[in-house]
Amino acid sequence: MKNNKDSSIRVRIDRGVEAKLKQLCEWDNTTPSAVLRKLVDVYVARHSLSDLILDVSFEITKLPESNPHSWYVFKIEAELKGELEGESLESIELPFLLPEFFEGEREPFRVDSAYYHRMSFPNCTGKRDRFLGAKLVNRKWKGAIYVYRDELLKTPDVYETQVKDALKDNIILGVSQYVKLKMSAALESDIVDEVFNLTHGNERDEQT
Structure with missing residues (x-):
């Protein structure tokens, strides 16, 4: 049987804020x-x-077989799917961090960006100060997978799945952070206006 009960969320607020909130709600x-x-x-x-x-x-x-690194380096391309209301994703560069795949102090494999998909921004270095800044350009990113553990070459699904899952998470996180930075101020203003309109609207309804 489906449970339609409302969920509860507990929040912590400063005691002074709590006192003011209760007073304002009473008014x-x-x-x-x-x-x-x-x-x-x-x-x-x-x-x-x-x-x-x-x-x-x-x-x-x-890579082409003629490339001396073709036995352990593989090209990877990513493309962001979906729409962002009010924004053209084709016209902006979206930053994100490359994932890392350390096991202890070693990397069984890693990903890196093509030079034209690298981007520098604050806090874009990882373990051992490796540069991790990357960007989507016109929704797309290109790079390479480097497989350092020979036995993984026999089971590419293992590292390919981990790389794709981690890249997807980081790319979508980058998009959400872009939206947050660009729209949070306007969103907060809209929320405050809406809540005050609802609150005072209810008050007026009860007085009529």
Whole structure:
């Protein structure tokens, strides 16, 4: 049987803020829990990523046999799928961090960007100060997989799956951070306006 009960979320706030919240709610003839519910509802409804379904497709291919590194280096391409309301993803560069695959102090494999898909930004170095800054250009990224553990070459699905999963997570995280930086101020303003409109609207309804 399906459970339709509402979920509960516990939050911690400063005691001084709690006292002010209770006083303001009393003046507005509402309750702290009602205000928090409205905040959550409006945040989810107004957030630009709420209805966005992002995905990343990959293509992994071999280097030409004439390349002396073709036995352990493989080309990889990624493409971001999905739309961002109000934004053209073709016209912007989206930064993200390359994943790392250390096991202890060793890397059984790693990924790196083609030089034209590298991007420098704060905190873009990883373990051993390796440069991890990357970017999508027109939704796409190109790079390479380097397989350092010989036995993995016999089971490419093992490292390919890990690489694709980790890259997908990091690319989508990069998109969400871009949206957060660009739209958070406007979103917060909209949420505050909406909550105050709802609160005072309810107060007016009860007085009529």
